[in-house]
Amino acid sequence: MLKIINVTKKYPKSEAAAIKNVNLQIKTGEFIGILGRSGAGKSTLIRCINQLVRPTSGEVIWNGKNITEVEGRELLKVRCDIGMIFQNYNLINRVDVLTNVLVGKSSKIAFWRHVIGVFPKDKINQALEALERVGIKHLAYRRVDELSGGQQQRVAIARVLMQNPKLILGDEPVASLDPITTIMIMDFLKELHEKEKITMIINLHNVELAKKYATRIIGINDGQIVFDGLPEQLTDDIIKKIYLSEKDFV
Numbered sequence: 106m107l108k109i110i111n112v113t114k115k116y117p118k119s120e121a122a123a124i125k126n127v128n129l130q131i132k133t134g135e136f137i138g139i140l141g142r143s144g145a146g147k148s149t150l151i152r153c154i155n156q157l158v159r160p161t162s163g164e165v166i167w168n169g170k171n172i173t174e175v176e177g178r179e180l181l182k183v184r185c186d187i188g189m190i191f192q193n194y195n196l197i198n199r200v201d202v203l204t205n206v207l208v209g210k211s212s213k214i215a216f217w218r219h220v221i222g223v224f225p226k227d228k229i230n231q232a233l234e235a236l237e238r239v240g241i242k243h244l245a246y247r248r249v250d251e252l253s254g255g256q257q258q259r260v261a262i263a264r265v266l267m268q269n270p271k272l273i274l275g276d277e278p279v280a281s282l283d284p285i286t287t288i289m290i291m292d293f294l295k296e297l298h299e300k301e302k303i304t305m306i307i308n309l310h311n312v313e314l315a316k317k318y319a320t321r322i323i324g325i326n327d328g329q330i331v332f333d334g335l336p337e338q339l340t341d342d343i344i345k346k347i348y349l350s351e352k353d354f355v
């Protein structure tokens with residue numbers, strides 16, 4: 106489904122690469138938890154998958170095609186297949202939940218179509234259905250900035266579901282949530298993964314969460330993969346290998 110071949114990303118003006126020669130193969134139906142300390146390169150890695158960050162070198166093969174140079178409509182199609190949820194939800198504040206589900210943040214045209222009231226009825230019904238699936242249809246006409254963090258993350262998930270994604274990327278989607286809401290959101294992602302066979306690649310700060318939900322864990326340290334295995338293989342020594350940096354020993 107997804108192959109990451111020798112991917113390196115070096116941001117302009119930074120001395121070191123954020124990720125270095127990363128190689129990964131992800132199969133349909135996996136639930137991947139990515140672990141690593143702050144700055145290890147987790148966000149960069151998942152953003153290289155949907156091309157929000159363009160790799161400096163290497164290839165990202167999505168369903169047989171190298172997407173590192175894909176642009177325009179073709180890139181939009183890839184981003185439809187690969188939904189993404191974020192720590193800060195990435196919603197349009199001051200507008201209602203339904204509008205947020207109907208339009209992506211990047212889709213200004215879709216936003217104006219809504220403002221002038223020309224969204225097709227079937228799209229509205231589809232959005233309401235997505236909200237029902239995440240359990241917040243009753244909030245459809247509330248402004249998103251009046252909702253709790255957990256409710257806002259559900260709106261973001263409903264928006265992604267509108268795309269019928271084959272893969273969902275999560276960039277620390279529960280990092281801003283309290284423990285109970287975290288479990289509710291992670292349970293919901295697991296349910297989507299199991300019932301709808303959506304592949305998940307989720308960055309997580311918390312080892313226990315990764316062990317509980319992921320079918321495979323990838324550990325990144327200093328831009329490189331230092332562990333790739335099953336949750337039960339995550340021993341204390343491996344956790345140290347993921348979280349301790351060479352700089353800690355200097």
Ligand SMILES: Nc1ncnc2c1ncn2[C@@H]1O[C@H](COP(=O)(O)OP(=O)(O)OP(=O)(O)O)[C@@H](O)[C@H]1O
Binds near residue numbers: 142143
């Ligand atoms: N846009 C950018 N420009 C320059 N450097 C960047 C940029 N984004 C990230 N970096 C650097 O790349 C490295 C990896 O960052 P990244 O955000 O991928 O790590 P992370 O593991 O997701 O960290 P966190 O858990 O704190 O979000 C860091 O050294 C960071 O400072």
